[in-house]
Amino acid sequence: MIKIAVDGMGGDYAPQLVVEGAVQAAHLFGDLEIIITGREDAIKRELYRHKVPGGKISIRHASEVVAMSDSPVQAIKKKKDSSLSVAIQLLKQKEVDAVVTAGNTGAAVAASTLNLGLLPGIRRPGIAISIPTLHGISIAIDVGANINPAPEHLLQYAIMADTYARHLLKKKKPTIGLLNIGEEESKGTEALQEAYKLIRDSGLNFVGNIEGRDFFTGKCDCIVCDGFAGNVVLKMTESILEMMITLITKEIQKDFLARIGAFFCKPAFESIRKETNYEDAGGAPLLGVDGVVIISHGISSAKAIRNAIRVARESVVEQVNERIIDGINSYMNGDSSSPSKSIPIHKVNP
Amino acid sequence: MIKIAVDGMGGDYAPQLVVEGAVQAAHLFGDLEIIITGREDAIKRELYRHKVPGGKISIRHASEVVAMSDSPVQAIKKKKDSSLSVAIQLLKQKEVDAVVTAGNTGAAVAASTLNLGLLPGIRRPGIAISIPTLHGISIAIDVGANINPAPEHLLQYAIMADTYARHLLKKKKPTIGLLNIGEEESKGTEALQEAYKLIRDSGLNFVGNIEGRDFFTGKCDCIVCDGFAGNVVLKMTESILEMMITLITKEIQKDFLARIGAFFCKPAFESIRKETNYEDAGGAPLLGVDGVVIISHGISSAKAIRNAIRVARESVVEQVNERIIDGINSYMNGDSSSPSKSIPIHKVNP
Numbered sequence: 251m252i253k254i255a256v257d258g259m260g261g262d263y264a265p266q267l268v269v270e271g272a273v274q275a276a277h278l279f280g281d282l283e284i285i286i287t288g289r290e291d292a293i294k295r296e297l298y299r300h301k302v303p304g305g306k307i308s309i310r311h312a313s314e315v316v317a318m319s320d321s322p323v324q325a326i327k328k329k330k331d332s333s334l335s336v337a338i339q340l341l342k343q344k345e346v347d348a349v350v351t352a353g354n355t356g357a358a359v360a361a362s363t364l365n366l367g368l369l370p371g372i373r374r375p376g377i378a379i380s381i382p383t384l385h386g387i388s389i390a391i392d393v394g395a396n397i398n399p400a401p402e403h404l405l406q407y408a409i410m411a412d413t414y415a416r417h418l419l420k421k422k423k424p425t426i427g428l429l430n431i432g433e434e435e436s437k438g439t440e441a442l443q444e445a446y447k448l449i450r451d452s453g454l455n456f457v458g459n460i461e462g463r464d465f466f467t468g469k470c471d472c473i474v475c476d477g478f479a480g481n482v483v484l485k486m487t488e489s490i491l492e493m494m495i496t497l498i499t500k501e502i503q504k505d506f507l508a509r510i511g512a513f514f515c516k517p518a519f520e521s522i523r524k525e526t527n528y529e530d531a532g533g534a535p536l537l538g539v540d541g542v543v544i545i546s547h548g549i550s551s552a553k554a555i556r557n558a559i560r561v562a563r564e565s566v567v568e569q570v571n572e573r574i575i576d577g578i579n580s581y582m583n584g585d586s587s588s589p590s591k592s593i594p595i596h597k598v599n600p
Numbered sequence: 601m602i603k604i605a606v607d608g609m610g611g612d613y614a615p616q617l618v619v620e621g622a623v624q625a626a627h628l629f630g631d632l633e634i635i636i637t638g639r640e641d642a643i644k645r646e647l648y649r650h651k652v653p654g655g656k657i658s659i660r661h662a663s664e665v666v667a668m669s670d671s672p673v674q675a676i677k678k679k680k681d682s683s684l685s686v687a688i689q690l691l692k693q694k695e696v697d698a699v700v701t702a703g704n705t706g707a708a709v710a711a712s713t714l715n716l717g718l719l720p721g722i723r724r725p726g727i728a729i730s731i732p733t734l735h736g737i738s739i740a741i742d743v744g745a746n747i748n749p750a751p752e753h754l755l756q757y758a759i760m761a762d763t764y765a766r767h768l769l770k771k772k773k774p775t776i777g778l779l780n781i782g783e784e785e786s787k788g789t790e791a792l793q794e795a796y797k798l799i800r801d802s803g804l805n806f807v808g809n810i811e812g813r814d815f816f817t818g819k820c821d822c823i824v825c826d827g828f829a830g831n832v833v834l835k836m837t838e839s840i841l842e843m844m845i846t847l848i849t850k851e852i853q854k855d856f857l858a859r860i861g862a863f864f865c866k867p868a869f870e871s872i873r874k875e876t877n878y879e880d881a882g883g884a885p886l887l888g889v890d891g892v893v894i895i896s897h898g899i900s901s902a903k904a905i906r907n908a909i910r911v912a913r914e915s916v917v918e919q920v921n922e923r924i925i926d927g928i929n930s931y932m933n934g935d936s937s938s939p940s941k942s943i944p945i946h947k948v949n950p
Contacts, residue, residue, distance in 0.1 A: 319784075321784075321786065384843060384846060384847075394781060397781065397788065397789055398789055429832060431744060431747065431827075431828060431831040431832065431835075434669075434671075436671065438747065438828070439747055439748055439828065461832070461835045462831065462832040462833060462834065462835030462836035462837075462838075462839070463835040463836060463838055463839035464839070465836050465839070465840075466836075466839060466840060466843045467839060467843070477781075478781060478788070478789065478828075478829060479828060479829045479832045481781040481812065482779060482781065482811070482812040482829045482832070482833060483812060483832060483833065483836060484812065485781075485811045485812030485813040486812035486813060486815050486816075486833060486836070487812075487840075488812075488813055489812070489813035489814070489815070489816060489817060490815075490816060490837075490840055493734060493816045493817070494844055496734060497734075498868065498869075501867075501868035501869075501871050502865060502868045504868070505867060505868060507864040508864050508865050508867060508868045510861070510864055511860070511861040511862060511863065511864025511865040511866075511868075512861065512864075512865055512868075513861065514857040514858050514860055514861025514862075514864075515852060515858050515861040515862055515865055516861075517851075517855060517858060518848065518851035518852045518854070518855060518858045518861075518862075519848075519851075521851050
């Protein structure tokens with residue numbers, strides 16, 4: 251049995267759609283046991299609406315709720331009995347194998363980092379997201395946990411992304427690109443120039459710098475980026491599809507024939523909407539913390555929650571964190587069989 | 601007469617499309633005199649292909665060409681007789697009123713900054729671009745000249761954007777947003793937090809932080825951003841439309857009815873392509889340098905060059921640089937009539 255704690259009060263549509271997504275996941279995966287954290291009465295009320303497979307879902311009461319607008323520090327210091335904190339505590343005490351939350355991202359990162367600690371050798375956690383590209387799914391890391399990464403952090407993001415792509419996306423030798431403002435090694439900030447060298451010399455399948463224009467072309471399987479640019483790009487992506495649809499609809503309304511045409515194109519548009527939909531991506535793993543934590547979008551639907559639980563389950567099954575430790579050992583410290591791979595680790599302030 | 605130097609060898613399709621665009625502009629604007637810099641024989645050959653209005657276009661020979669791959673330092677130090685350098689020299693010596701180049705952006709920024717110097721009070725130049733949004737044109741600054749801006753640089757970008765939006769986009773009281781990873785004042789790097797305060801207290805029409813999702817919604821008229829994130833976003837935007845069209849085409853090909861539908865939708869698609877087309881944007885002004893310099897896209901078509909020349913002409917007519925000096929004086933130093941507006945300028949390394 252795989253046990254997953256779901257933050258029942260996190261997200262714009264919590265607890266309603268969170269509970270619905272958890273129920274869907276419980277039906278879908280026979281090997282899951284789900285504990286929903288949060289206000290017992292509210293969650294119970296939602297559970298009553300559904301047919302829940304016997305013994306698969308339980309509730310752990312938590313009296314407080316982290317608001318989307320709470321600062322991470324506030325959330326952690328002042329709301330010790332929040333649905334988020336209780337879920338993370340369950341993971342810390344090994345009562346569950348993973349946590350899924352659609353709540354306040356900053357609070358989730360802070361609570362996980364402080365309570366679970368980092369994997370051995372890891373200096374900073376990073377949020378990884380799946381990106382639909384012209385050539386399948388790529389992953390980008392970091393998209394918001396670390397807005398001022400040191401070169402070593404970026405190298406570790408590359409290693410974590412490589413691990414994730416190998417084991418969850420089943421890519422054989424994932425290609426790694428570094429998001430920069432030009433392809434040449436000399437481009438970008440000093441931290442990026444240094445990161446370029448570290449990743450190039452690491453033994454990873456590094457394809458060099460990539461630019462904004464390569465983000466959706468699938469030029470590489472893993473895009474390593476600073477959390478600031480990654481976050482801006484991620485949020486922009488979410489809005490740009492909506493903008494395109496608004497523009498298309500507006501233009502089509504102007505013309506009678508186009509309106510007829512659009513009717514026939516509808517299935518094609520729907521299919522694109524689906525291909526580029528965050529709901530199917532399945533949540534963003536917070537990589538580097540000592541425990542499986544999946545952050546789902548604040549506006550998560552039941553389907554998005556269900557898919558985030560799926561990704562949490564796969565991360566446990568594939569032992570992603572154990573693989574990350576292996577990756578760090580072999581790419582950064584040189585594993586016992588090939589100590590020549592060893593890379594000097596620059597001293598930086600944590 | 602307004603005199604404009606056009607870098608005849610800059611851009612992927614130079615000199616052919618650059619000359620063609622210059623000829624179009626000469627026909628369109630009766631008050632223009634254009635000097636094309638570059639290899640005389642090559643430019644002459646191109647000019648012979650067109651009907652050129654009498655006395656409107658001349659050539660200034662330059663023996664060298666800055667390649668797209670040249671580093672800015674290489675370009676400036678080793679190619680003193682390049683078409684770019686010669687154009688900038690013409691501007692410096694007041695033989696022309698503005699320069700248009702579709703060549704190497706880094707070299708254009710460096711050559712302009714070093715040779716023309718900055719406007720009084722300005723600490724760093726910034727590249728501004730026009731963005732088509734759901735509510736008309738917005739401008740974003742900086743998109744690549746300054747990848748590590750100090751708070752004061754960002755304040756000055758806000759002032760320059762305000763000036764540009766007032767006088768070239770004819771917006772009455774342009775709204776200013778700061779690109780960040782969250783709306784709260786406490787979000788982002790220290791430099792952004794400090795910039796937030798400076799812009800808020802400047803007297804500009806500041807709407808606060810905006811996120812990636814607001815980039816194309818027209819939430820504000822002017823988007824102030826660090827050159828790194830701005831550059832990534834800009835390049836991503838260019839590719840995302842192509843990606844959408846590829847996806848739509850692929851999906852539509854799968855289905856016979858959709859293919860018929862798409863036929864009727866074609867005018868709508870074309871209209872969107874046009875609305876979001878860089879060609880119409882008219883090049884990106886390099887604001888803050890002591891002279892009007894417009895940078896056009898490397899893949900500029902004749903139409904893009906023509907529109908960049910149009911923007912150069914308007915910048916001269918509207919006296920953008922004089923207005924920027926006024927703006928800096930009134931928002932940063934406090935103008936003589938209201939010295940209380942004075943804002944302390946933090947000491948930073950240049």
